[in-house]
Amino acid sequence: MVNKVTVESLTYEQLAKVFDHAILKPEQTTQDVITGCELAKKYDAKSVCVKPCDVKQASDLLSGSRVLVGTVISFPHGNSPTAAKIAEALQTVADGAIELDVVLNIGHLKSGRVQACQDEIKAVIDACHAKNPDVVFKIIFENAYLTKEEIVQACQLSVAAGAHFVKTSTGFASSGATLDDIALMRANVPDHIEVKASGGIKTLDQVVDLLNQGATRCGSSGTDKILDEFKQRRGL
Template identity: 55%
Template structure:
């Protein structure tokens, strides 16, 4: 479902908003029952995807079979510190378990150390292996923008695009900050629109901020307040029609 060129409350629908959301079920203390309830919520609202921990991919894939909700997971989460070979193995295992979207954390410390070739090679290696196994798999690269300078964010955008990944993503939601409008504008300005997409994640808890993120260049939104966001839009749309 494509979005308007300039998304606003007036030209968006609840269905459009739902299809921008990757519903996050990543808290370490989440029980199996809570994960299943989250999958049911995704099916009810018809979100773009559910993003679960790697251990829950099979569970989510079974729960959402027959729906149009994709199953995603995280790789090298939350700090990006596992070796490249381990990230690639984790990605291939996730695909085997039923994931079709993979959000990988780049090696933040090595990016800040200027080891750019290493970062590009890691993203390229994982992306190539994952797409060889499943050509339609979507690869998103998490930067953790709150820990980076603007110059480092621009470099990360360029490396991600050169490596062939599909998305650049602001944050894990588990560090010192989340998605900001300046970061989204910077990421959009330093990637090729239509080739590399932008995901806002971390702190997107309201409909108004979700729309701000879309206007700043985000194509996808990571959120856990999915039901509140969509219910708010439905209520406001209904009120506007009275």
């Protein structure tokens, strides 16, 4: 977004379509998935992001709606071997997921195994695109564990592997999305690659600030509260 984003400059739909509504807490139940999917439909979010075991349920619940089904792969640490990541990703695509947030292998990146991380992500993307070329991939870095140099490396390898988004965090580390990290990521991917902020996003002003730094999507479990705040401040 070239012009500065403000609460006043956004329409409700523009803001709603920024959100991937997260239903990812380990204790969340099948009833929580129902509640979360109904919430996402009511607020017209871009997508839900559910645990892999809940993709089929979410896909059934959201059939015919404008809300996409997303999930996470090798979540939250990225430690699964490549074959397991591929198998998990393929299963979620078969179950109806169209957006996959894949955690890169954090330990391997920090070990300097940049090419191995790139090859692994590419293998997951290629396997899924052979089944459905429309699947969108967001690569989760978990910036809380990375240096600035490693974040730049993660950006570069994600782009080279064919990802559509780079993403800050899982929401399960010691910190989540920061304005500095969003700016760094935006500066180190081409214009056609989007940036997703995730982790600790709870207020409308926070979302606006993230958009102004270059984020185009936000993962949050507080989608309804933020959008209600927007409607209240705009008098909608």
